[in-house]
Amino acid sequence: MREGTYVSQTLALVGRELKHWYRSKIQIFMMAAQPLIWLGLFGFAMDGLMRGFDQELDYFSFLCIGMIVVTALTASMTAGMSLVWDRRFGFLEKVRAAPIPRGVIPLSKIIATTVKAAIQSLLVLVMALLLGLDAGGLSAVSLTVIIISVVCVAMTFSSIFAALGLIIKNQEALMGINMLLNLPLMFASGAMFPTTALPEALRIVANANPLTYAADAIRNSWGGMSSMVSVQSLSLVGDLIVITAFALVMTGASMFFSRRTLRRE
Amino acid sequence: MSNILEVRDLVKRYEKDVLAVNRISFSVKEGEVFGFLGPNGAGKSTTISMITTLLTPTSGSVTLDGEDVVKNANSVRKTIGLVPQSLTADDELSGRENMRLQADLYGVPRKIAEERINELLGTVKLEEAADRRVDTYSGGMRKRLELAEGLIHRPKMLFLDEPTLGLDIQTREIIWEYIRKMKEESNMTVFLTTHYLEEADALCDRIAIIDEGEIKIIGTPAELKDSLGGDIINAIICEDTDLSGSILEMAGVSSAVREGFGYCIKTKDGERTEKDILAVSVREGWKIESISLHPPSINEVFLKYTGKSLRDEDRGSNRHEIRKQELQNIRRRG
Known part of the structure; x- marks a missing residue:
């Protein structure tokens, strides 16, 4: 096989996923609608409530940053579902019959999901700015940090969900697991609330959740928000190291695991 | 090769x-x-x-x-x-x-x-x-x-x-x-x-x-x-007496089954047996309505080695098609 084929094989599969995505009008609509509802309803309502505890806290801005990383998490969950569908419609069999390294199968899902998640998260940023997030914090640095954070979150979670999608072959069961994991991952983190407001047990969980560090990284880079970070002991660089490590380890683990699972079938 | x-x-x-x-x-x-x-x-x-x-x-x-x-x-x-x-x-x-x-x-x-x-x-x-x-x-x-x-x-x-x-x-x-x-x-x-x-x-x-x-x-x-051991002859002979005994005596014939006026004859060499039957019928005055020679088909081979008829199979394949159709409908809705 000629040089560079593995790359073109991966890109071919990524291209297929992205074609599905941008051709689906309903998916594009949902992608925009969901964060809008969160920010518009939850954000404004909670802002008033939170100010009752802490006059200084700009909860709306806090939540906007949180929603950027939470959107990346939610987008990552599609990685598993799309593998289940590929299996059901025979496409996975076609890919398994092709002369490609088995790791390319999860990797192409992870890359495609990450691209989608990054675009969705940036859209949330735009909406947040339109709804009143202070644009003063926006800079080349914070924008770069947002992209890195979102990419790392999406890689971490799409790796986990791609692996789940390979073991759990039933879409209802996987949907249930998605829902079961979504809420605790979202709330037991520094994304939606400062972890200082969480009870001790939840705070321990939040400190092991990459979402906490991804949100912290963005808040550390966003002017005037660094006092709101959950893990005060880590600087921006520290946060970035943690989330990059999560992303690389989980992607590697997912490829290793999927290779074994796909071979044994 | x-x-x-x-x-x-x-x-x-x-x-x-x-x-x-x-x-x-x-x-x-x-x-x-x-x-x-x-x-x-x-x-x-x-x-x-x-x-x-x-x-x-x-x-x-x-x-x-x-x-x-x-x-x-x-x-x-x-x-x-x-x-x-x-x-x-x-x-x-x-x-x-x-x-x-x-x-x-x-x-x-x-x-x-x-x-x-x-x-x-x-x-x-x-x-x-x-x-x-x-x-x-x-x-x-x-x-x-x-x-x-x-x-x-x-x-x-x-x-x-x-x-x-x-x-x-x-x-x-x-x-x-x-x-x-x-x-x-x-x-x-x-x-x-x-x-x-x-x-x-x-x-x-x-x-x-x-x-x-x-x-x-x-x-x-x-x-x-060939592994079936020969050809099949179907004949309709309008005689009241059972002729299967006489047919069975002919060279190469391994079985002859009568049903009404119809006979199903299994033989090693179909053409030869066909000629033999015609020759005997002229001599004995049998009224042959029809006679046809069937070389064995894969159908019979299949039946012999699996003991299964193929009608069951088609039902199975339809089920497969229906399932596929169902899945497609689900996907469109979802």
Whole structure:
């Protein structure tokens, strides 16, 4: 096989996923609608409530940053579902019959999901700015940090969900697991609330959740928000190291695991 | 001719005690069309899945073009083309996009791929529909697309799993024509599973009949028919007396069964027995209404070795089609 084929094989599969995505009008609509509802309803309502505890806290801005990383998490969950569908419609069999390294199968899902998640998260940023997030914090640095954070979150979670999608072959069961994991991952983190407001047990969980560090990284880079970070002991660089490590380890683990699972079938 | 495929003592045991394939051994020569014939659940698809690297054998070995299918799976995958029983094209992409994706997966360079895609889409008569989404295709069109996809990398050996199952006549013709053309023009080996007996008889150089995970008989269509031990003669003789005793005395006749005025006669040499009956009838004055000679068909071979009629099979295949349809409906709704 000629040089560079593995790359073109991966890109071919990524291209297929992205074609599905941008051709689906309903998916594009949902992608925009969901964060809008969160920010518009939850954000404004909670802002008033939170100010009752802490006059200084700009909860709306806090939540906007949180929603950027939470959107990346939610987008990552599609990685598993799309593998289940590929299996059901025979496409996975076609890919398994092709002369490609088995790791390319999860990797192409992870890359495609990450691209989608990054675009969705940036859209949330735009909406947040339109709804009143202070644009003063926006800079080349914070924008770069947002992209890195979102990419790392999406890689971490799409790796986990791609692996789940390979073991759990039933879409209802996987949907249930998605829902079961979504809420605790979202709330037991520094994304939606400062972890200082969480009870001790939840705070321990939040400190092991990459979402906490991804949100912290963005808040550390966003002017005037660094006092709101959950893990005060880590600087921006520290946060970035943690989330990059999560992303690389989980992607590697997912490829290793999927290779074994796909071979044994 | 050398063997391109060697299967030795191949076993597949699923959880508990389901033995899908029970120690089968056979080989396929380079350039031949080899047919795998058997009822549903006989182990055909399990065997093809193991040969095409999709399923790991419990034990035994499969060597394809000198490579072990378990140890060197990716080399084997490059050598073979697979047209699976289920439809595997991505129905949200166009036919051409599916072909390009397949070319990329098999490492066919872009320039060569474009030429081949046009050529293959022409062969399977999909040029006009090439840029339409696959979910607008009929079942036959999808199957033809699968065939074209399986050939994009010019495989040495092509696997067709039930290629004409539930298809319209046009598609069946295209697929038959293509297999015949391949046989004449190229040295591509074709391995096909089918339960259409006429298909196996018309296309295959050699046939293996498989049932309950075991190969019952293997040989050329002529050899299989010979193994039945001769021809069948159906005659209607309008005589009140039972003539089966007299017929049974004729040379080569192994059985003669009477039903009303009809006789079913099994004989080693059909033409000779036919002449004998006519000669006796002239001498004895039998009134022969009709007499016809039937050389044995693969149908009878199949029945003898599997004890199964094919009507059950068609019901099974319909079920498969319905299931596929259901899934598509679910997807559209979701």
